[in-house]
Amino acid sequence: MASTYTPIATTTLGSAAASYTFSSIPSTYTDLVLVFNGGTTSNGPSMLIRINGDTTSNYSDTALDGTGSSAISTRHSNGTYITVTNDVGVAGTLGAQTSTIHFQNYANTTTYKTVLVRANNATSNGYPGVSAVVGLWRKTPEAINSITLTTASTTFLAGSTFTLYGILAA
Amino acid sequence: MPILGILASQITGHLSTNSYESIQTVTVGVGGQSSISFTSIPSTYKHLQIRGIGRTNSGNFYDATQLTFNSDSSASYSQHYLDAYNGTVSASAGGVSATYIVNYYLGGNTSNTFSANIIDILDYANTNKYKTVRSLAGIDANTTGGAINYSSGSWQKTNAITSITFTSTNTIQQYSSFALYGIRG
Numbered sequence: 441m442a443s444t445y446t447p448i449a450t451t452t453l454g455s456a457a458a459s460y461t462f463s464s465i466p467s468t469y470t471d472l473v474l475v476f477n478g479g480t481t482s483n484g485p486s487m488l489i490r491i492n493g494d495t496t497s498n499y500s501d502t503a504l505d506g507t508g509s510s511a512i513s514t515r516h517s518n519g520t521y522i523t524v525t526n527d528v529g530v531a532g533t534l535g536a537q538t539s540t541i542h543f544q545n546y547a548n549t550t551t552y553k554t555v556l557v558r559a560n561n562a563t564s565n566g567y568p569g570v571s572a573v574v575g576l577w578r579k580t581p582e583a584i585n586s587i588t589l590t591t592a593s594t595t596f597l598a599g600s601t602f603t604l605y606g607i608l609a610a
Numbered sequence: 611m612p613i614l615g616i617l618a619s620q621i622t623g624h625l626s627t628n629s630y631e632s633i634q635t636v637t638v639g640v641g642g643q644s645s646i647s648f649t650s651i652p653s654t655y656k657h658l659q660i661r662g663i664g665r666t667n668s669g670n671f672y673d674a675t676q677l678t679f680n681s682d683s684s685a686s687y688s689q690h691y692l693d694a695y696n697g698t699v700s701a702s703a704g705g706v707s708a709t710y711i712v713n714y715y716l717g718g719n720t721s722n723t724f725s726a727n728i729i730d731i732l733d734y735a736n737t738n739k740y741k742t743v744r745s746l747a748g749i750d751a752n753t754t755g756g757a758i759n760y761s762s763g764s765w766q767k768t769n770a771i772t773s774i775t776f777t778s779t780n781t782i783q784q785y786s787s788f789a790l791y792g793i794r795g
Contacts, residue, residue, distance in 0.1 A: 578752060
């Protein structure tokens with residue numbers, strides 16, 4: 441059987457950037473997996489996901505967070521992005537923040553898209569902790585062809601890496 | 611080698627991607643079905659991973675399925691989970707002698723809205739130890755509700771896993787799709 445889990449694109453930021461976009465994503469895979477590892481230039485609470493450049497209120501999310509002292513949950517409805525809680529948060533700490541974001545059956549044109557996230561901030565400053573998040577993009581079903589990652593109020597540090605993989609089911 | 615998928619969030623740098631292979635996919639057609647099965651699973655891999663989206667005709671925004679191995683319906687299963695349901699966090703155990711592992715979540719009755727599921731089955735072909743499963747699954751239905759579940763389950767048999775079945779008390783709906791992957795050791 442053929443191997444899959446194929447790298448599609450990867451970027452290491454040469455300078456700080458407010459956002460990063462994977463565009464022209466091919467529709468030839470079954471799932472996408474986006475791996476982020478980096479940091480931010482100032483304290484900021486969240487990484488945000490937008491799909492296909494959609495800035496309307498088509499997003500919602502539910503998070504399960506471990507803050508280091510308690511387990512909490514947050515929800516957002518009718519948002520303009522999917523929020524990844526506890527994801528980026530410590531000024532100048534490159535590499536402490538990691539996210540793995542799964543876009544399953546991303547290319548179908550019959551279902552809304554559900555996103556699964558595992559994220560962490562491994563330092564003891566800013567917003568440390570671990571998160572599991574489920575997000576929904578409920579635009580009239582269309583294939584995902586671009587994904588934009590940004591933050592609520594800061595920028596990604598130079599050296600942050602963004603890698604996109606494709607998984608093809610038999 | 612680290613397990614791809616769930617554990618990938620603990621890895622820095624690039625993943626090794628030449629040992630992850632697609633084995634089988636089940637996609638539900640018109641009319642739906644009550645269960646999804648992977649059968650005749652080869653023993654040539656080290657670990658298995660199941661990735662899928664799903665929805666039933668449950669009366670709620672979410673649903674669950676019953677996960678069993680090798681058609682074993684005896685009291686040989688147990689599980690624990692950490693869960694966030696509509697903003698409330700809880701943790702619980704599923705008993706030490708259950709007849710299946712509860713697999714949260716599938717989507718429920720909200721139109722076009724499917725859950726996402728990633729399930730790892732470790733050392734599934736080893737005949738010297740019980741089998742452990744872990745999963746991450748979630749469903750968000752905007753203002754209707756949302757839930758995410760992180761769980762671990764045990765099948766207290768030493769048999770190699772050759773079949774996997776998800777059974778619903780409702781009907782699994784069209785466009786639900788689950789794919790089985792093998793990870794080489």
